[in-house]
Amino acid sequence: MDLKMIIFQLIFSYLATVSFAVTLNIPRSALNLCGLIGALGWLVYKSLYLVHTGIVLANLVAALVIGLSSVIAARLKKKPMILFNVPSLVPLVPGGQAYRAIYYFAFKNDNLALRYLVEAGMIAGAISMGFFLAELGAQMYFKLANSTKK
Amino acid sequence: MKDADLIIETTLLAGKIMIENGADMARVDDTLKRIARNSGITDPAIFETTTGIMMSVKGAHAQVVSIQRRRIDLERIARVNDISRAYQEKKKTLLEVNQYLKNLEQTAPDFKVYWLVLAAGIVGCTLEIMYGGSWRDFLPTFCLSALGYYIFYLINTRFRVKFASEFIAALVIGFLAIFCVRSGIAKSYGMIIIGSVMPLVPGVPLTNAVRDLLAGHILSGLARATEGLLSAVAIGMGIAFVLRFF
Structure with a gap:
């Protein structure tokens, strides 16, 4: 993948995140930051995917990065974290796997269908695990920061 | 008091x-x-x-x-x-x-309907390219995801039937995607469908469900998870119906 392709993917992930944010009726002041976090998450996912870490780990780390940047963005803008992390994960949604599962179910190839269904489930689990780890990390950090201040 | x-x-x-x-x-x-x-x-x-x-x-x-x-x-x-x-x-x-x-x-301000529909179109077509689809399917995906979202929005605001809106929108998307490929406008109906249903995906209920469960709100977490899964299944049913019979 060359530089042109990377920039191109970044622009598209930014656009996708911002437009998904619009369909969720996000406050206008948060739109731009949302797009940047979405592009960052996709960049992390794509680079990990290209060095063959496996699709689940790539999703987990990308979700972790999105979660941590959402915590920072929420602190900066003094807005709920949900505004930033939900739109940013839209490029990571396992749409391809879910589609293939349905495709093979419709054509009575249950073995392949179940394989893709499990894969979609594992990706969804990895994303929520990443968010969970991000939140845990943020809480631990703020606890430590508060206790050293006192 | x-x-x-x-x-x-x-x-x-x-x-x-x-x-x-x-x-x-x-x-x-x-x-x-x-x-x-x-x-x-x-x-x-x-x-x-x-x-x-x-x-x-x-x-x-x-x-x-x-x-x-x-x-x-x-x-x-x-x-x-x-x-x-x-x-x-x-x-x-x-x-x-x-x-x-x-x-x-x-x-509180809402986005106008045409902004929502335009945004839904952009979500669909950009994701279609990002997932490795071809440029020939770019425009059909934009039109179908915008149309699908519009139908979803209309049914959701006019009638109080929650899961029918996803089902009918997915049905229309799947049917028109196959029609586009058969008539030679587009190349792969799979990629068009994957892109077009993206704006309908229940991301918020599913994310919230996991957060609720982990935070100890088991009742709400399960209710939300059920809601999200039903929406996802409704979309899947719509697509499966089209794939099976056309």
Whole structure:
């Protein structure tokens, strides 16, 4: 993948995140930051995917990065974290796997269908695990920061 | 105890708006307790689920509010959050907060329908390219995801049947995608369908479900997970129906 392709993917992930944010009726002041976090998450996912870490780990780390940047963005803008992390994960949604599962179910190839269904489930689990780890990390950090201040 | 009644009413109203628009329970709990504590109630007893909230204070009548509809609108959640912070910093009085929350349905800005439809189109076509689809399918995906979202929006706002909207939108998307490929406009109906159903994906309920479960709100978490899964299954049924019979 060359530089042109990377920039191109970044622009598209930014656009996708911002437009998904619009369909969720996000406050206008948060739109731009949302797009940047979405592009960052996709960049992390794509680079990990290209060095063959496996699709689940790539999703987990990308979700972790999105979660941590959402915590920072929420602190900066003094807005709920949900505004930033939900739109940013839209490029990571396992749409391809879910589609293939349905495709093979419709054509009575249950073995392949179940394989893709499990894969979609594992990706969804990895994303929520990443968010969970991000939140845990943020809480631990703020606890430590508060206790050293006192 | 007129004052306590007003405190409970305001707190419940804030909670109702937040849950109706798709906030996670940990945040709702946090905001409601903050409003109650800042009003001088030291130990508020609040029980919230995705379908109703109960709150009682010693010495006043308990109140219950039921939540009939649920949708995704993060603007209003952010506004309730802002007003509760302003109340904490003593910039607003309780009565002002109450008035603000009552008028929030009208005063908060919504995007116009054509912006929503345009945005849904962009979500679909950009994701189609990002997932490795071909440029020939770019324009059909844009049109289909915009059309699919418009149908979804129309059914959701006109009728009160939640899962039919996803099913019918997916049905139309799948049917037209196959039609596009058969008539030679587009190349791969799989990629078009994957891109086009993306704006309908129940991302917020599923994310919230996991967060609720991990935060210990098991009841709300399971309710949300069921809601998200039913939406996902409705989309899948629509697509499977088209693939099977055409």
